Amino acid sequence: MSAGPAALPSALERVVPLLRCPLCREGLRPADAGPDGAVARAVVCGAGHSFDRARHGYLSLFGPRGRRFPGDTADQVAARDRVLGSGLFDGVVGVLAEVAREAVADGGPAVGSRPWPGPVVLEAGAGTGHYLAGVLDALAGIATATATATGAGIATATATATGAATGAETRGTGGVLGIGTEISAAAARRLARAHPDAAALVADTWEGLPLADGIADLVQVVFAPRNAAEFARVLRPGGTLAVVVPGEGHLEPLRTAGGMLAPAPDKVARLDSELGGAFEPGPVRVVDRHHEVPATVAVDLALMGPSGVHLDRARLEHTLGPGDRPVRVHLEVHTYRRPR
Ligand SMILES: C[S@@+](CC[C@H](N)C(=O)[O-])C[C@H]1O[C@@H](n2cnc3c(N)ncnc32)[C@H](O)[C@@H]1O
Helix, strand or coil: CCCCCCCCCHHHHHHHHHEECCCCCCEEEECCCCCCCCCCCEEEECCCCEEEECCCCCEECCCCCCCCCCCCCHHHHHHHHHHHHCCCCHHHHHHHHHHHHHHHHCCCCCCCCCCCCCCEEEEECCCCCHHHHHHHHHHHHHHHHHHHHHCCHHHHHHHHHHHHHHCCCCCCCCCCEEEEEECCHHHHHHHCCCCCCEEEEECCHHHCCCECCCCEEEEEEECCCCCHHHHHHHEEEEEEEEEEEECCCCCCCHHHHHCCCCCCCCHHHHHHHHHCCCCEEEEEEEEEEEEEECHHHHHHHHHHCCCHHHCCHHHHHHHHCCCCEEEEEEEEEEEEECCC
């Protein structure tokens, strides 16, 4: 086994033809191998801009203004990881998977006519990649079947090679490509390990996505910034945008007890006016369940959110006490379609 620099992780390699230089908007390609034959770890554009892959497996693609703010802290990301790992939000994964299956079944430009011939899912502000990974798992069978049936060379070849090398139980088929973008370096480290078919990019949603036009079948955004014009640009005609927002009473009564910020009451009305110009509104699905969560999860729920940076773990543990806490998970998954 070589001790030299590793090649780009497989999903990062596959995403390169879909990327655009964040500085000049030209296409990117893998840099040439080094003089000693060492595999290059950078991507470059025709104008000579070069972007290195971090050793943690993500690619940073900042525009001229660089990283303007750090995004979620390592503590927030770790708390979020534990909460998501507890299964509390699995209902949302299920709904997003359903939306994704419909988005992919809805067709688009002929498979094989795009830089990546299988389905492409983008999550902006993807955090740890929990939801993206869930959706990629849900699409894996469909993507492989589609790619094989239509003879889409790259996807079929990759899927077959992966399956042969690692066994059928291994996650990831190569037929579907996930792209997660994040501004937080701590989140990107986890995102890069979220799923073998997910490429992790560090980029600022507000500054424009480092992606070519019309490459995605589905864009999903879960509690993260929304840039309607950019989402419309990177979606193919007829592509789906799924936006998850908190419903009324989400996380109560814990939210009030733990001193967490309440979501803006007009959030949903704002969503439609914000996205309505570029998208046709589609169905809204609701997840509304009451749970009892252990004290550790209750504390992490408070620490992972926007109030988390202002809250103190010890004080929260004291306030919330050692027992299980009731909590309502009430989320709305709004879907939109980019007009054909
Ligand atoms: C509330 S968290 C949600 C993370 C993930 N979607 C989830 O639900 O698990 C919001 C995420 O958006 C990221 N974020 C904030 N501003 C961003 C920006 N301008 N561009 C990209 N990501 C951003 C944060 O770092 C954070 O990970």
